Structures are given as C-alpha cells and as structure tokens.
Amino acid sequence: MFHEPVVNRLSYVFMVNGINITRSFGDLQVLKGINIDIHAGEILSIVGASGAGKTTLLQILGTLDKPTGGSICINGIDLSTLNDRQLAQFRNKHIGFVFQFHQLLPEFTALENVMMPALIAGTSRTSAMARSNELLGFLGLSHRTHHKPSQLSGGEKQRVAVARALINDPAVVFADEPSGNLDSHNQEELQVLFRRLREDFHQTFVIVTHDAHLATLSDRVVHMRDGLIVEG
Numbered sequence: 001m002f003h004e005p006v007v008n009r010l011s012y013v014f015m016v017n018g019i020n021i022t023r024s025f026g027d028l029q030v031l032k033g034i035n036i037d038i039h040a041g042e043i044l045s046i047v048g049a050s051g052a053g054k055t056t057l058l059q060i061l062g063t064l065d066k067p068t069g070g071s072i073c074i075n076g077i078d079l080s081t082l083n084d085r086q087l088a089q090f091r092n093k094h095i096g097f098v099f100q101f102h103q104l105l106p107e108f109t110a111l112e113n114v115m116m117p118a119l120i121a122g123t124s125r126t127s128a129m130a131r132s133n134e135l136l137g138f139l140g141l142s143h144r145t146h147h148k149p150s151q152l153s154g155g156e157k158q159r160v161a162v163a164r165a166l167i168n169d170p171a172v173v174f175a176d177e178p179s180g181n182l183d184s185h186n187q188e189e190l191q192v193l194f195r196r197l198r199e200d201f202h203q204t205f206v207i208v209t210h211d212a213h214l215a216t217l218s219d220r221v222v223h224m225r226d227g228l229i230v231e232g
C-alpha cells in the first residue's frame with residue numbers, strides 16, 4: 001500500500017503547489033520557471049498559444065512527466081520524495097485525467113472502464129461497482145452502463161471518461177482539451193458538468209483549453225507564453 005512519506009504542511013493551503021518548475025527537452029527549454037498554486041475546489045484554466053508549454057505543464061503537474069527542476073506538492077505530498085512505484089500509486093489514487101480523446105478501453109463496458117482505477121487501488125469489486133453506478137447516474141449515463149465505447153456517442157464517451165477520472169475521489173482532475181473533440185452541445189454539457197462537480201463535490205479541476213467559453217467559466221484563467229505564466 002502507498003504510505004504518504006513526506007507532508008509539506010505549508011502546501012496544505014493549496015491542492016497543487018508548483019515552485020519554479022522547469023522542463024527541457026535537450027537544448028529546448030519548454031518551461032522556464034513556473035510558479036503555480038491551485039486551491040482546493042478551484043476550476044483553473046490554462047490557456048496560451050500553441051507551443052507555449054501548456055500540455056507539458058499539465059503532464060508534469062499530473063505526475064505523467066518529471067520536471068527538469070523545481071518542485072511540486074499535491075495534497076500536501078512532495079512528489080520528489082516518491083519513487084516510481086509510489087508515484088504510480090499516488091497518481092491512481094489522488095489524480096484524475098480527462099483527455100481530448102477519451103482513452104477508454106474498447107473491450108470493456110462503460111461500467112468496467114469506470115471501475116478499473118478503483119480495482120487497481122484495491123477497492124472491492126462490490127464497492128467499485130456501487131460507486132461507478134452512482135457516478136454514471138450522476139452524469140446521466142445510467143442507461144449506458146453496459147455499453148462499450150464504440151456504442152456510445154462522443155459526449156457520452158467523454159462523460160464516462162469523467163466518471164473514470166472521479167472514481168477514486170481524486171484530489172485534482174487534470175483535463176487536456178477535454179472538449180476539443182466535442183460538438184458545441186456536448187462542449188456546453190461538459191462545462192456545466194465541471195461546475196456541478198465543483199459545486200456538489202468541491203472537486204478541483206485544472207483544464208488546458210482552447211475553448212474560450214470553457215475558460216471564462218473557470219474561476220481563474222492562467223495565460224502561458226513561451227514557457228512562462230504571463231498572467232493569472
């Protein structure tokens with residue numbers, strides 16, 4: 001089981017706390033010293049021109065990539081103190097992801113896709129199924145639980161991906177262009193959904209988006225340019 005080794009008390013004020021994050025790929029410095037604090041229950045959007053470093057930052061904050069320099073605390077845990085196995089456990093338990101392309105497993109039903117991270121975290125099958133059904137119901141998908149991704153619409157698939165991201169009650173959900181592949185009706189639904197989840201469950205979201213409307217519905221918008229936060 002994952003034991004939380006180092007707790008940074010100061011960072012409890014923030015759900016996510018990044019200090020002077022840098023990331024280079026060879027000679028290319030993509031992140032040039034990012035300082036970012038994200039509060040519990042906040043919906044934060046990250047916007048900026050293509051190539052500004054938004055996805056790179058999201059991947060690093062989400063523990064999918066490691067920074068070249070700087071430090072990150074999530075939910076009071078300093079990520080640099082975790083080895084790879086602990087990091088993977090931490091990610092599964094405390095972080096949810098929603099991507100532009102939902103990345104559901106095609107051979108499993110909606111219900112099974114949502115249950116998966118809970119089963120990996122060691123939750124019993126009965127509890128995982130109960131919670132998955134509850135979430136799918138909350139997202140208006142009770143009638144689609146036994147469908148496979150290929151039998152679902154784009155908006156439904158994305159809502160299943162949101163349910164999967166929420167199954168372990170994560171500290172924070174990172175979403176990379178979550179509405180990028182949806183039509184305007186489903187984009188609107190997703191925006192409403194994020195706000196409901198924030199209001200009903202105090203869920204924290206960090207969203208990279210080109211969708212100006214989604215950004216304006218956030219509590220805060222952070223603008224990136226050329227590897228730096230220039231506003232927000």
Ligand SMILES: Nc1ncnc2c1ncn2[C@@H]1O[C@H](COP(=O)(O)OP(=O)(O)OP(=O)(O)O)[C@@H](O)[C@H]1O
Binds near residue numbers: 055
């Ligand atoms: N693995 C990598 N190796 C080399 N360069 C990379 C790698 N990942 C990203 N980059 C470069 O880092 C820069 C920032 O990329 P990133 O995907 O973070 O930008 P972005 O702001 O999310 O852009 P977009 O809005 O187009 O998705 C780009 O110049 C990109 O080519």
